[in-house]
Amino acid sequence: MWIRGVMTGSGKICLLTGASHGLGLALAQELVARGYQVLGTGRRPHAELPADFPDCAYLPVDLTQADAAPRIAAWCARQVAGPLPLAILNAGAGRYRPLSDETAAEMAEVLQINFDANVQLAQALHPKLQGGTLGLIGSVAHKGAAGMPVYAASKGALDGFGRALAEEWRGTVRVRVLHPGPVATGMSERAGRPRDMIDSLFLSPRAVAMTLLDRLNSTRGPDRQVVSFAQVGGHMLWRKLAGGAGR
Amino acid sequence: MNVLLTGAASGLGAALLRACIARGDSVCVIDIDARPPNLPDTVTWLQHDLSDTDPALWDRIADAIAQQDPFDLTVLCAGISATGPFETISAHAHQQVSRINLHAPMRLCLILQQRGALAQGGRLVFVASLSCFTGYPGAASYGASKDGLAAFARSLRRPMRRAGVAVQLLCPGPMDTPHATRYAPKGARADRRIAPQTVAQMVLDAPRARFVLVPGAGAKLAALLGRLAPAMMTRIMGRVLFAKLKDQPR
Numbered sequence: 017m018w019i020r021g022v023m024t025g026s027g028k029i030c031l032l033t034g035a036s037h038g039l040g041l042a043l044a045q046e047l048v049a050r051g052y053q054v055l056g057t058g059r060r061p062h063a064e065l066p067a068d069f070p071d072c073a074y075l076p077v078d079l080t081q082a083d084a085a086p087r088i089a090a091w092c093a094r095q096v097a098g099p100l101p102l103a104i105l106n107a108g109a110g111r112y113r114p115l116s117d118e119t120a121a122e123m124a125e126v127l128q129i130n131f132d133a134n135v136q137l138a139q140a141l142h143p144k145l146q147g148g149t150l151g152l153i154g155s156v157a158h159k160g161a162a163g164m165p166v167y168a169a170s171k172g173a174l175d176g177f178g179r180a181l182a183e184e185w186r187g188t189v190r191v192r193v194l195h196p197g198p199v200a201t202g203m204s205e206r207a208g209r210p211r212d213m214i215d216s217l218f219l220s221p222r223a224v225a226m227t228l229l230d231r232l233n234s235t236r237g238p239d240r241q242v243v244s245f246a247q248v249g250g251h252m253l254w255r256k257l258a259g260g261a262g263r
Numbered sequence: 264m265n266v267l268l269t270g271a272a273s274g275l276g277a278a279l280l281r282a283c284i285a286r287g288d289s290v291c292v293i294d295i296d297a298r299p300p301n302l303p304d305t306v307t308w309l310q311h312d313l314s315d316t317d318p319a320l321w322d323r324i325a326d327a328i329a330q331q332d333p334f335d336l337t338v339l340c341a342g343i344s345a346t347g348p349f350e351t352i353s354a355h356a357h358q359q360v361s362r363i364n365l366h367a368p369m370r371l372c373l374i375l376q377q378r379g380a381l382a383q384g385g386r387l388v389f390v391a392s393l394s395c396f397t398g399y400p401g402a403a404s405y406g407a408s409k410d411g412l413a414a415f416a417r418s419l420r421r422p423m424r425r426a427g428v429a430v431q432l433l434c435p436g437p438m439d440t441p442h443a444t445r446y447a448p449k450g451a452r453a454d455r456r457i458a459p460q461t462v463a464q465m466v467l468d469a470p471r472a473r474f475v476l477v478p479g480a481g482a483k484l485a486a487l488l489g490r491l492a493p494a495m496m497t498r499i500m501g502r503v504l505f506a507k508l509k510d511q512p513r
């Protein structure tokens with residue numbers, strides 16, 4: 017099978033940030049469907065989890081708090097005795113607006129959630145991730161986006177971080193930076209982009225989640241990958257032709 | 264000309280400051296160090312720790328900036344690094360790199376824009392690094408901060424052009440400055456590094472229309488190879504640079 021499991025005898029376990037909504041929720045659902053034990057985190061409390069949140073552990077922790085990374089790592093250590101085979105750092109935030117409409121505090125918050133928190137998490141999880149895979153969820157905006165300069169900067173930084181880390185950790189932890197195109201999670205509306213025709217073209221969270229997981233599980237492919245229309249479309253078509261492979 | 268410089272106490276910033284003084288500019292400096300003696304009156308020196316997150320301090324800087332005439336040239340030079348295997352560097356050091364190299368220049372841009380401190384027809388130069396083309400294993404948070412800055416500059420390019428400001432991204436390779444000497448692997452040859460005066464002059468002479476500025480033939484070649492074969496260049500950086508940094512006692 018061309019889709020390979022990450023498990024190396026240590027079970028299918030995945031730590032997933034931003035599991036409470038959007039793409040992370042779709043990732044959590046897909047992981048559970050594939051038989052993973054998921055350790056999900058998000059900002060909202062348990063009581064506000066969506067109705068279709070899958071059957072998995074959940075820790076509410078705000079990534080803008082200084083002790084977020086050590087808290088998540090400690091929780092992870094309590095839940096998982098052995099090594100952690102997979103961590104997906106997916107939590108993210110951003111606003112669709114020009115620099116002139118930003119505030120210093122909100123700018124710092126987006127950088128912290130999308131970039132600094134992931135640096136802190138990578139460091140805190142490093143001992144437990146030995147032999148495993150670290151997936152960083154970026155965005156196609158990492159190359160720059162006139163409509164959302166702060167978000168683009170945070171994702172650009174994440175890309176550069178993953179690029180260096182993949183090389184440093186080669187042979188011990190597999191690092192992948194995956195850059196999704198626009199996903200229909202409501203993030204962009206909440207981010208302030210007006211709803212229009214273009215929204216109907218956004219990728220489905222489930223299709224993106226499936227593609228991301230298969231990319232993370234594959235030992236092949238470059239460290240940094242774009243997962244947008246062409247890749248997701250091609251991947252879903254391939255799965256259909258292969259008869260729902262991978263489950 | 265009215266010039267704003269960060270990190271002008273040493274390295275590239277100091278070279279720029281000297282060159283600007285020599286051509287008669289009035290210069291406003293933001294630096295963590297105190298004002299050095301013997302600077303002419305045309306230099307305003309604001310002492311400020313760019314890693315400080317206290318809003319009151321930033322308000323002070325914003326007010327001081329607003330008192331100046333709009334800047335024809337802004338060069339955001341201030342930066343630090345942290346080298347070695349990522350996981351062996353303290354979380355605090357990584358955070359300082361992110362604050363000084365990424366958060367601070369973005370915050371300054373916000374201030375400059377909101378206070379109308381960028382002159383029409385002027386230039387805003389972000390100092391990134393050649394690592395934007397090659398990746399930087401051995402300085403993961405530093406490389407990240409510079410890539411973040413590059414994405415920020417790319418995003419601002421069009422909106423700023425509409426406001427009459429040219430945004431530019433300077434990507435120097437190793438310079439012969441205290442910064443490079445501090446962070447390079449032991450035994451690295453200083454004579455191969457480009458002089459900060461040369462880079463400073465290139466910045467001052469750069470045509471407005473050019474976005475990416477890569478000083479020196481060696482760096483230009485590395486940038487070209489990085490564009491053509493990014494993954495290969497990162498592997499090479501890993502072999503020649505990270506391998507040395509990893510093995511050296513710190």
Ligand SMILES: NC(=O)c1ccc[n+]([C@@H]2O[C@H](COP(=O)([O-])OP(=O)(O)OC[C@H]3O[C@@H](n4cnc5c(N)ncnc54)[C@H](OP(=O)(O)O)[C@@H]3O)[C@@H](O)[C@H]2O)c1
Nearest residue numbers: 034036037038039058059060078079107108198199201203
């Ligand atoms: N949607 C897109 O078009 C798109 C495109 C490219 C890349 N991406 C990236 O994909 C990832 C997921 O995006 P999405 O569209 O699924 O966004 P989303 O629907 O807004 O979900 C974001 C997730 O991150 C969590 N989160 C946000 N701020 C947090 C904080 N301070 N502390 C802890 N958790 C926090 C949220 O938790 P709560 O809901 O509990 O607050 C939520 O689970 C992000 O990294 C995003 O940048 C999205």
